[in-house]
Amino acid sequence: MITRSAAVAAAAALTAGMLLLTGCTPDPPPHPAADPDPFEHVHAIAADGEGVLLATHTGIYRVDEDGQVTGLVGGHDFDAMGFTVTDGTWFASGHPGPSTPAELGAPNLGLIRSTDAGQTWEPVASTGAEDFHILTAAADGTLYGVGSTGPALRRSSDRGLSWDNGPILAGLAGLAVADETVYAATEAGLQASIDGGVTFTPVPDAPLLYTVATAGQVLVGVDTDGVLWRLIPTGTWEQVGTAAGRVQAIATTANGTVLLVDDRGIVRLGPAPDETTILRPATASTGEHP
DSSP: OOOHHHHHHHHHHHHHHHHHHHOOOSSOOOOGGGOSOGGGSEEEEEEETTEEEEEETTEEEEEOTTOOEEOSGGGOOOEEEEEEEETTEEEEEEEOOTTOOGGGOSSBOOEEEESSTTSSOEEEESTBTOOOSEEEEOTTSOEEEEOTTOSSOEEESSTTSSOEEOOOOTTOOEEEEETTEEEEEETTEEEEESSSSSOOEEOTTOOOEEEEEEETTEEEEEETTSEEEEEOTTSOEEEEEEOOSOOOEEEEOTTSOEEEEETTEEEEEOSSTTOEEEEEETTSOOOOOO
16 A cells, blocks of 8 residues: 555655656757766666667767766767667657757657667657657567657557557656566556556556666666665566665666666666666766767
C-alpha cells in the first residue's frame, strides 16, 4: 500500500520529472561554445561501443572511460529532448539549434534518425510539428513515445514512419521496454503492458519509481527516495545503489551496469556489487568542442 506521504513525495518527484520533460521551449538554445556546461540539462543517457552517449539541451556528446568529452557528435546542436538507440540506429526528437539544417524541422524536429552514429540525420515523421518528450525503443525496433500534440502513449512498428495512439497514462514520467513488456512509471505506480502498450496493469509490489530503463529482461529504476532498484527475471526486486539528488537520466546495460546522471555528475554503478565510478563530476570542465 502506498502511504499518503509516499504518494505526496511521488507526485512531487513525478511533477519535477514532467517539468524536466516539458520545460524546454522551441526557442533555439545558445550555441554550445558559449555554454559553460552543456550537461547541466541532460535528457537521456545511453551506452555504445565507444563510451557513454548524452543527449542534452545543446546536442549529443560522448564521454569515454576516462571521463573525456567529445562532441558535439556530428556537429549537430539540436535540443535532443527525446533520444533512444536500437539496433544501431539513433532516434531523436526536440527542437533545432542555431545551425540545425532546415529540413530537420522547426520549431519541432518531429522524429529524426541517424544510421551513422550521429554524423548525419534525416527526418522521419511529424517534421516541424511534433516534439517527443518521452521516447524509447524495443529490441525489435518498435518505438514508443509521448509527443507534444497529445498525452496518449504512441507506438510505431515501422521505425517511426507511422504511429498508433494508445492509452493516456496519468502522470507518465518514464517508459522502458524489456523484451516484450512495456513498463511505465506513473503517478499511480509502475505499470506494465504485455500487449504492445495497448493496455496496462499495475506491477505488484513494485517500488514507487519515477524513472526507468531496461536492457534485455532487466528493468532498473529510481524511487521517490532516490533508491535504485533492479527487477530481475525471477520477479524479485533488489536494491543496487542510491542516487544523489535529482536523477536526470538513467540507462542500464546487458552486463548489469547502471548509468545515470545525478547531482554527482555522470555515474556508473557496477557491474561488480558496490562498484561506483563517477565518470565525470558535475563541476568538471566539458573540454573542447569542435
